[in-house]
Amino acid sequence: MRSVERRAINVACYSRIGKHRVRQIFEAVAFRGVRLSRKTVFSSAQLPSHLNERDRFSLWQDIHVAEIWSVEYGMSADLPFEAAIEATAVGSLVLGQMSGTIRHATRKASNIADDGNDGYLLLINKADTVLTGAQVGREYGVGKGEAVLVTASEALKMVGADRNVWSNVVVPRAVLVQAFPQIDDRLALKIGAENEALDLLKRYCQLLETGPPLVSADLSMHATDVIVDLIGLVTGAKGEAAELAGLRGLRAARLRAVLANIADNFAHPGISAQGVAKELRLSTRYIHDILQETGISFSERVLELRLQSAHKMLAQRHNDGMRVSEIAMMSGFSDVSYFNRCFRRRFGYTPTSAR
Secondary structure, eight states: OOOHHHHHHHHHHHHHHOHHHHHHHHGGGSSSOOOOSSOEEEEGGGSOTTSOHHHHHHHHHHHHHHHTOOOEEEEOSSSOOOEEEEEEEETTEEEEEEEESEEEEEEOHHHHHHHOOOOEEEEEEOSSSOEEEEETTEEEEEOTTOEEEEETTSOEEEEOOSSEEEEEEEEOHHHHHHHOTTGGGGTTOOBOTTOHHHHHHHHHHHHHHHSOOOOOHHHHHHHHHHHHHHHHHHHTOOOHHHHHHTSOHHHHHHHHHHHHHHHHHTTSTTOOHHHHHHHHTOOHHHHHHHHHTTTOOHHHHHHHHHHHHHHHHHHOGGGTTSOHHHHHHHTTOSOHHHHHHHHHHHHSSOTGGGO
């Protein structure tokens, strides 16, 4: 818990820096779609020099929470505190970089509730370190040149070395989901440095960051579309259109029918590959094979749809009178204990905490 004294120091220092200036700087790296005409930089070197290391870090943390998003950071125990953030807006996207002696970051359900940010970040490690983390029940470790897609709408943990440098491509949720409806399937999966699309994305972003600002709205929109398309290629996003694009003719039509059947019946406790196969007059093996080509198995699809349904119902105020067990049952779960385990593994917090 922060002390009253520390809060007083931070408020005074915040005022001394100039709240308007700090907000102008930090909104560049928020998930708010702010449009800037040039690169913006904020460094810990701009903080009052009379503060000790702990107070400088504390002030930086408080400003970060107030002006960007709610994240709990931890600094290196062995190196002086340093942090620098750069940001360049391209349409509704933000190209950013974070460097310094921030060692770990955690975003919990309480942080998500604080700010409501739900955008995506394609995080690219630029240092000779390994950034390890966890989200949606998956663990990742990305070395120099490697990347991972994460979201601000899910609990997140990340740990690095004493000094780290990473870049972010920040995309509003609505923009990326519209392009790739199943983009959440690609969260927390390591993307190798040899990924050709990732290399092209890095070079394209560098061009935008180092070149003159885009004045034309048409050019900004074009650059945004290019970046989003490249993120789809980088992550291997498997929206339904992408899944069908890899198939042809009758097989594509059958996959469409299978996906529709699962979407319509996932809440039925008895749904099975055998049942879907019988209804569509296909073999069970065919159902499993065609879904395997999309990268997501039958059971994984059903579980994800059930969890998303339960999560949505828990968050809706008009369902406050319903018990968690009722919502679990309505979403297709017959075992509440199993539901609780899956929900916590998927979202990083309990069903009760989602209300």
